[in-house]
Amino acid sequence: MRFLKGHGTENDFVILPDPDGSLDLSPATVAALCDRRAGIGADGVLRVVRAKAAGDPAAEEFAGEAEWFMDYRNADGSIAEMCGNGVRVFARYLVDAGLAAPGEWDVATRGGLKRVTLGPSGDVSVDMGPPVVQGEGRARLADGEYTGLRVSMGNPHLACPVDRPVRDLDLTRAPDVDAAVFPEGVNVELFRTVGEHHVEMRVYERGSGETRSCGTGSVATAVAAAGPDMPPGRWLIDVPGGRVTVTLDGRTSHLSGPAVLVAEGELRDDWLR
Numbered sequence: 001m002r003f004l005k006g007h008g009t010e011n012d013f014v015i016l017p018d019p020d021g022s023l024d025l026s027p028a029t030v031a032a033l034c035d036r037r038a039g040i041g042a043d044g045v046l047r048v049v050r051a052k053a054a055g056d057p058a059a060e061e062f063a064g065e066a067e068w069f070m071d072y073r074n075a076d077g078s079i080a081e082m083c084g085n086g087v088r089v090f091a092r093y094l095v096d097a098g099l100a101a102p103g104e105w106d107v108a109t110r111g112g113l114k115r116v117t118l119g120p121s122g123d124v125s126v127d128m129g130p131p132v133v134q135g136e137g138r139a140r141l142a143d144g145e146y147t148g149l150r151v152s153m154g155n156p157h158l159a160c161p162v163d164r165p166v167r168d169l170d171l172t173r174a175p176d177v178d179a180a181v182f183p184e185g186v187n188v189e190l191f192r193t194v195g196e197h198h199v200e201m202r203v204y205e206r207g208s209g210e211t212r213s214c215g216t217g218s219v220a221t222a223v224a225a226a227g228p229d230m231p232p233g234r235w236l237i238d239v240p241g242g243r244v245t246v247t248l249d250g251r252t253s254h255l256s257g258p259a260v261l262v263a264e265g266e267l268r269d270d271w272l273r
């Protein structure tokens with residue numbers, strides 16, 4: 001099986017090209033691939049499959065509008081609706097492989113159609129759609145309880161302001177949340193304002209643990225920092241893996257940043273078995 005490794009601000013992925021939908025990707029295989037000691041190591045897997053061949057109801061719904069479907073899986077093998085950094089790396093792979101042209105086009109995801117914009121190299125931007133503000137929420141972490149804003153980006157987020165440098169937070173333990181409020185689990189972002197329209201953020205992702213960046217989480221953070229009315233503005237989000245930009249325009253949200261392909265190779269059949 002062919003694979004590539006890529007990342008967007010160090011939110012890293014194993015990319016599995018599967019244009020005709022012939023891979024049977026079990027949660028156990030995803031978890032083994034993402035294992036940082038016994039596998040390739042990643043925060044998640046991006047299966048690159050033609051929408052009409054994906055065998056997923058979300059892909060079928062959009063097969064008339066998008067050629068490609070991003071089948072995103074978390075490191076523990078669970079399925080997520082959307083991945084903002086993932087869709088940018090996914091688009092970079094398609095252009096690099098000659099499977100799509102630089103420019104603007106839609107990618108089908110479980111969270112709906114996402115329009116990516118990219119050149120032959122460099123940063124990738126994506127229209128992430130309108131964030132949906134859902135009110136207040138709370139999470140208990142190893143070093144205390146945090147209150148923030150619940151935001152859906154297709155996937156669930158809780159973005160909490162903090163009043164000390166985010167490097168000082170203890171994210172060694174999964175956030176404890178009320179299952180009645182977050183029945184599907186939640187990605188928890190902690191952010192501190194460091195300048196005008198500028199925050200630093202760390203994230204504990206559902207299904208992957210602490211990661212060095214999260215695209216959907218960056219948009220949720222910009223919304224929480226801007227306030228639930230979401231006044232238009234351009235936000236710099238500093239994450240442990242670098243910097244992304246989020247633009248809120250009153251209608252939708254855009255995420256921009258680097259998307260890097262690192263390596264490619266062949267998985268051994270005996271390891272896969």
Ligand SMILES: N[C@@H](CCC[C@H](N)C(=O)O)C(=O)O
Pocket residue numbers: 011044074079080081082083084085086155156187205206207208211213214215216217
């Ligand atoms: N890192 C991603 C989000 C991946 C999915 C998330 N862990 C979930 O389960 O919702 C991003 O860049 O958005």
